Amino acid sequence: MTVASMPEVARVANFIGGELVDAAGGEHFDNICPSTGEVMGEVPDSDERDVDAAVAAAKRAFPSWSRTPAAERSTLLLKIADLIERDREQLARVESLDSGKPVSLARKLDIPRAVANFRFFATAILHESTEAHATDTTALNYTLRQPLGAVGLISPWNLPLYLLSWKIAPAIAAGNTCIAKPSELTPVTATMLARIVTEAGLPPGVVNVVQGFGAKAGRALTCHPDVSAISFTGGTVTGAAVAANAAPRFKKLSLELGGKNPNVIFADADLDDAVATSIRSSFWNQGEICLCGSRIFVERSIHDRFVDRFVAATKKLRVGDPLDDATDVGALISEAHLAKVSGYVDLASREGGHIATGGRRLDRPGFFHEPTVITGLTCDCRVLNEEIFGPVVTITPFENEREAIAFANSTNYGLSASVWTRDLQRAHRVASAIDCGTIWINTWLLRDLRVPFGGMRESGVGREGGWESLRFFTEAKNVCVKL
Ligand code: NDP
Secondary structure (H helix, E strand, C coil): CCCHHHHHHHEEEEEECCCEECCCCCCCCEEEEECCCCEEEEEEECHHHHHHHHHHHHHHHHHHHHCCCCCHHHHHHHHHHHHHHHHHHHHHHHHHHHHCHHHHHHHHHHHHHHHHHHCCCCCCCCCCCCEEEECCCEEEEEEEEEEEEEEECCCCCCHHHHHHHHHHHHHHHHCCCCEEEECCCCHHHHHHHHHHHHCCCCCCCCCCCCCCCCHHHHHHHCCCCCCCEEECCCCHHHHHHHHHHHHCCCCEEECCCCCEEEEECCCCCCCCHHHHHHHHHHHHHHHCCCCCCEEEEEEHHHHHHHHHHHHHHHHHCCCCCCCCCCEEEECCCCHHHHHHHHHHHHHHHHHHCCEEEECCCCCCCCCCCCEEEEEEECHHHHHHHHCCCEEEEEEECCCCHHHHHHHHCCCCCCCCCECCCHHHHHHHHHHHHCCEEEEEECCCCCCCCCCCCCCCHHHHCCCCHHHHHHHCEEEEEEEEEEE
C-alpha cells in the first residue's frame, strides 16, 4: 500500500472517548497535498458539538487518570513512544506527504522528536519532588502540584506530530486529560497517533483529538468553560485571538508564537561552520520553523565573502518531491502561504533589496518556492520585521558589536537568536544583550528537552520544556500545617 492510499490519509477522523468518529455535523473539507496541489483526503469539519463531546470525554476520564500512579502513567507513555518508533517510517512518509517537508527531515527530526517527547516526560514524572517551607517552629508548608483537569492543546502545521506530542506528553504525564486540535492543514499524523495511544492501552478519553478549522473548532476549545488551560503554538495574530478568548475565562495560558530570529555572524567566527549551519537555519523545512534564522547579520569585513559562499551553497540545494530521499527543500504548506512568501519577495524588490539567488515559485504543480537570499535591505524594511515563514532570508552587514545587538533587537519578536564568534567574552555579552528566549552560540536548533523554551514580546508568554511544562500543566497548592 502506498502512503497516499492509506485509510488514515484518505479519511482523517476525530478521536473522542477512545473512538475514531466523524464530525457531529457530518461535514468535511479537503486535505490538499502540498507537493501536488491535489486532494488527498477528507477532514472532519468539527464545531462546538464535537468540542463539547471531546471535553465531556476528557472530564469523564480525568478522575481515574489523575489518580493513576505515576509509574503506570509512565509505562503507558513509554509504550506510546515505542509504538511511534515502530511506525517511524510510515509516520515520516505521511508527515512528508501531508506537510510538504522532505521525508529525510521527517525521519531525522519530526518523528524521533515525537518519540523523545513521550520518553522524556514519561521518565520526568518519576523524578519529581516538591518544595517544603518551614516557618520557624510555627508551621510547615508543602506544595502539592496537582493536574488541572481537561486541557486544550492547539498546534500548528509546520511540525505537526513533533509539536502535538510536545504538548500531549507533558499534559497527560502530569495527570491531565486533553483535547488536541491539530492544524487543519496537517491532520493526518494526529489520527495515526490516536490509533497508537489506543494500541498502547491508554484509557479512553485521556487523549482526544478534534480536527477542523481554528476559527471554529479551535475557538470553541479556547472558549469552553470546562477547559482549564490552553497550550497554544502558532502565529502571533492567532495567539492574540486565543488569549482574548481564554484570558477572561481565567484559563491557564501558554503562548508559543512567531519569530523573526537574528543570526549574527562576527568576523572571527568559524566561517565553514557558520555557512553550513546557516544554510540549515535558513532553509530547513522550507524555512517553516519558528526558530529559523531569517535575518542574517554579518560583520562588514567578512560580509561579501559570507554572501558569496552562502549563495553558492544555497544554489546547490535540491528543491523537489518531498518523498524523494535526495530532496533538501520540499513544498510550502499551501497555495495561500506560497502567495504570501512570493508577496514578500516582491516587497523586498520594492523596498530596494537585491535578489542574490532564487526569488521565484517553481513552475510545476504543488507549492514550491526557490530558496531565496536577499541583500541590500536595512532593519527598517518590512521584510526585516515581519515573519515570512518561508525559504527567504536577508543578509545585512553590521559595523561592530553594538550595532549587531541593536539590529538583533530591532523587531517586536523575541524567540531565538544564533551568535557566531570565537570570542568567549563577547559571546556571553551578546547573549545577555539580545532580547529573546533562546540564544545559541556557534550552533542552531540544538535542543535539550530540560531547558526552558519560549519567547519574549510578540513571540509568546510562558515557557515550556522540562519542569516548566510540568509546572504549566499542574496547579501549585500550598498546604500549611501548624506545628
Ligand atoms: P496559526 O496561528 O495560523 O494556527 C495555529 C493553530 O491555531 C492551528 O491549529 C489553527 O487551526 C489554530 N487556530 C487558528 N485560529 C484559531 C482561533 N481563533 N482559536 C483557536 N485556534 C485557532 O499558525 P500556523 O499553523 O500558520 O503556524 C505557523 C506559525 O506558528 C508561525 O507564526 C510560527 O512562527 C508559529 N510557530 C511557533 C512556534 C514556537 O514554538 N514559538 C513553533 C512552531 C510554529 P487552523 O490551522 O485549522 O486554522
